[in-house]
Amino acid sequence: MAKQNTMGMIFAAPPVILFLVFTLFPMIMAIALSFTDYDIINAPKFVGLKNFRKIIQDQFFWISLKNTLYYTVLYVPSGLLLSLAAALFLNSEKRMVGLFRTLFYLPVLSSTVATATLWFWILNPQLGLLNGFLKIFGIDGPAWLYDSKLAMIAIVMMSLWAGFGGNMMIFLSGLKGIPQIYYEAAKVEGANRFQMFRFITMPSLTKTTFLVSTMLIIGTLQVFDQAFVLTKGGPGNATITLVYYIYNNGFKNLKMGYASSISLVLFLIILGMTVINQRINKAEI
């Protein structure tokens, strides 16, 4: 029995040690660093709340926060609806459903960098696929990535294209878990399709919707790769996101203390949004 105890601890040790060294310790260090000025070359200098006061006055912080929230507000609801709609569409007994499921899922396999590089080409104003497609309908497509009003929308479109398949699969597995007998009973009672969706499908998917929306929010608030590859934050800071700003401060300008304090603020924003999302989902039940 004692031997079992020791072996159990040894088997479980690697992830626990890694957690202590690479998550818990850095977490504490991040809090400590946010009260310092630190440029890697000189030792950290304690500055109290200076970094947090600076954040409040830093216009680039507010710009990147605004951009991040704009992306979140555009992407989360549309991503949720699109993947749910695709899942409802594919939740059918028709032939070749499996093939279409695979094809819809395809963009998820590609990395954000690859997707963004491909979209960089798709969004080319003169030669790209999107404007070429719009031309069929006589529309002169805009210069997506070079227009500060459209660049973020282009990034949202790309993210939707790249990401809806993954959440669609999660919704599909949620839909498959609803007992068929509910629908049969509703049919006997004379319910129409909309009523069945509203009173059977939707309540049964609450848990799945909560999971998907939480993952979407946590992901979108940390958006970086897309903006980094497609627009480098431009044009005119229109696509600088919070993580991008943290990256620039920490690793470009070596302001590790300031970057840490922004990342703590972002952590609190993520926490807050997750709680709000939880409330909304609870209210719906």
Next chain:
Amino acid sequence: MRASKSLRDILWYIVAICIAMVTVFPFLWMIATSLKPEGEIYSKSLSLISANFSLDNYVKVFKTIPFLRYFMNSLVLAVTGVISNVFLGALAGYSYAKIKFKGRTLTFSLLLSSMMIPGVVTMIPQFLVLKYFPLVGGNDLFGQGGSGFINHYSAIVLPGAVGAFAVFFMKQFFETLPDDLAEAARVDGCSEFRIFWQIYLPLIKPAAMTLGIMTFQAGWNSFMWPMIVLNSKEMMTIQVGLSTFQYQYNTMYGPLMAGTVIATLPTILIFIFAQKYYIQGIAFTGNK
């Protein structure tokens, strides 16, 4: 009634084909662009076929940047990540599911809590921990003097050797197996590791495959962390290399698409050959 049903069916297939065109056509166009000579990319940018298809763009990517090296870096990192996550994840998952040891509940809830912490918060200190790791990469006992694990494979492999998700994932599967297998083996004097390795592990092979595939995809596609810790020219991963290439040669669409095709190929191939395990992984995420 029957007529309207078949009409609805036809409509369903039309919509399905339209959506599939939206998701698949860009990939076909990417492949077509990667095979076109430069002149045609400009003159007939939208066409999918050409009489002059060639592999020149592929040759150009490998000649302009050390793309093969990037590919191999990514392969080494992703495969190492798969092996360590599956093995260490299974070992710890087994321990949490089947062995009663001190601190079991506490450490497990700690691991679970780490899944809630967004990566961006620990990014900077994690970099510093790796840079000032004592006694490696030219560092002294106090972490000074060298560059630690920065620009070394370990900077990716070590922090990501076994994540909380891998442990959690494996634990779920070991819990579905009966306890008496272990008890019988213990009576026979079998060591705890052998019980894990020879009795339980073979029974959860499909789950291990699923975890392996998910880990490979995440590792192969990861971008920000590798960009931060592997920034020297010969240590870059394929994603970082591709993004640098995109930045420097952003009008060389042919070679750019060739690089993108290569960067995407491994995950798509694995998906095609192991779809069954993929679906399991997604179902698991959905039912958490």
